[in-house]
Amino acid sequence: MSDxxxxxxxAEWIARNRLxxxxxAMQSAQGGETRWMGPNGVVRKNPHxxxxxxxxxxKRIDRSGGQQGTGxxxxxxxxxxxxxxxxxxxxxxxxAVVPDMVGGRLSSHDRDLLGxxxxxxxxxxxxLAVVFGEHKESAFDTAGIDRLLQVEGNEYDGYAPEQRxxxxxxxxxxxAPRHWLLPDSRSGGGELGxxxxxxxxxRPATRVWQAEGERCVGRAxxxxxxxxxxxxxxxxxAAECAEPVSETRHEARAVELxxxxxxxxxxxxxxxxxxxxxxxxxxxxxxxxxxxxNGVKDWDLFHRAAVALGATEGASRxxxxxxxxxxxxxxxxxxxxxTARVYLAVGISGAIQHLQxxxxxDKVVAINLDPGCDMIKRADLSVIGxxxxxxxxxxxxxxAHRNGAARDAA
Numbered sequence: 332m333s334d335x336x337x338x339x340x341x342a343e344w345i346a347r348n349r350l351x352x353x354x355x356a357m358q359s360a361q362g363g364e365t366r367w368m369g370p371n372g373v374v375r376k377n378p379h380x381x382x383x384x385x386x387x388x389x390k391r392i393d394r395s396g397g398q399q400g401t402g403x404x405x406x407x408x409x410x411x412x413x414x415x416x417x418x419x420x421x422x423x424x425x426x427a428v429v430p431d432m433v434g435g436r437l438s439s440h441d442r443d444l445l446g447x448x449x450x451x452x453x454x455x456x457x458x459l460a461v462v463f464g465e466h467k468e469s470a471f472d473t474a475g476i477d478r479l480l481q482v483e484g485n486e487y488d489g490y491a492p493e494q495r496x497x498x499x500x501x502x503x504x505x506x507a508p509r510h511w512l513l514p515d516s517r518s519g520g521g522e523l524g525x526x527x528x529x530x531x532x533x534r535p536a537t538r539v540w541q542a543e544g545e546r547c548v549g550r551a552x553x554x555x556x557x558x559x560x561x562x563x564x565x566x567x568x569a570a571e572c573a574e575p576v577s578e579t580r581h582e583a584r585a586v587e588l589x590x591x592x593x594x595x596x597x598x599x600x601x602x603x604x605x606x607x608x609x610x611x612x613x614x615x616x617x618x619x620x621x622x623x624x625n626g627v628k629d630w631d632l633f634h635r636a637a638v639a640l641g642a643t644e645g646a647s648r649x650x651x652x653x654x655x656x657x658x659x660x661x662x663x664x665x666x667x668x669x670t671a672r673v674y675l676a677v678g679i680s681g682a683i684q685h686l687q688x689x690x691x692x693d694k695v696v697a698i699n700l701d702p703g704c705d706m707i708k709r710a711d712l713s714v715i716g717x718x719x720x721x722x723x724x725x726x727x728x729x730x731a732h733r734n735g736a737a738r739d740a741a
Contacts, residue, residue: 422457475576626678681706
């Protein structure tokens with residue numbers, strides 16, 4: 332038998348012409364094939380064979396690629412990729428990281444810092460993360476942490492920089508890390524790092540955004556200049572100082588301090604957090620954003636819900652163009668890029684520019700009537716239903732929670 336591959340020009344023409352009566356039958360006979368060899372030897376792709384039919388009969392395309400090649404059917408669950416586990420039994424040295432842990436979870440700034448620590452540790456060192464108090468984080472392993480030191484106690488709650496410095500000095504004596512890394516942020520890392528540097532007698536490098544070998548680069552001159560210097564032992568890094576760890580999984584083995592930390596008589600009294608009007612918080616710095624789109628029919632209710640939930644208001648471009656919200660509240664690539672811990676999208680379908688603007692948000696909650704819209708696919712939690720009824724239910728739950736907290740306090 333000849334080894335020459337014979338082509339069928341008529342079959343290729345039918346495969347390209349989706350209006351041909353035999354097009355569907357040929358696609359079924361080929362198992363829903365989406366690729367074929369064209370007449371010029373170029374591999375052709377059929378874009379109409381990608382996607383699935385939504386509940387409302389409209390064809391949807393999953394841009395994440397998780398449903399490609401499923402024969403037009405929605406897959407039941409995305410495939411879970413198990414990252415390779417990296418263990419360091421006897422590390423040659425430690426790179427110590429003190430993340431901010433805003434809200435008890437690793438922020439994007441913290442993950443960038445851990446990526447830089449992983450880069451400095453290489454294959455011989457281990458990344459040691461020091462966390463104060465209780466946390467809600469469950470992904471320390473995928474963030475690049477080899478050892479996890481959790482320092483617990485009531486004396487570390489709230490604003491307690493002096494007591495935390497004592498704990499870090501104890502960790503410094505026990506583990507002798509080659510470098511200390513803290514985020515140069517307003518969430519506590521910047522002040523704690525400078526206090527630790529003064530206590531250890533180190534000269535830190537601040538606003539570091541790049542580190543290579545034995546040199547580092549930091550911002551200077553109001554962010555207009557770069558300051559090159561030798562890599563010091565204590566580094567206060569800026570956001571996006573390195574790529575977060577994404578291709579490996581680490582042990583995150585729990586370790587403890589050998590001796591108890593001496594208690595310090597604080598010279599600073601923590602009076603607790605000060606209430607701030609969420610409407611006065613810039614969206615780029617807001618932790619909780621309630622954003623409305625074309626699906627919001629009662630904007631007075633939307634504003635009342637933002638007050639009841641204590642959220643900063645945002646909006647899609649459609650809502651801004653229709654005059655429901657000011658231009659300064661527009662979220663997206665053409666508005667403001669946000670990094671909220673929780674982003675609650677009400678009646679927003681999810682244009683590509685809007686999805687780009689919320690790409691760094693930690694948790695996205697979507698309320699929408701269309702279960703096939705792009706915002707539902709992006710969301711970590713989706714609620715399908717009428718936005719007016721759901722907002723009223725959220726307001727009632729928030730009021731009940733406040734009343735219960737007030738009774739417990741009494």
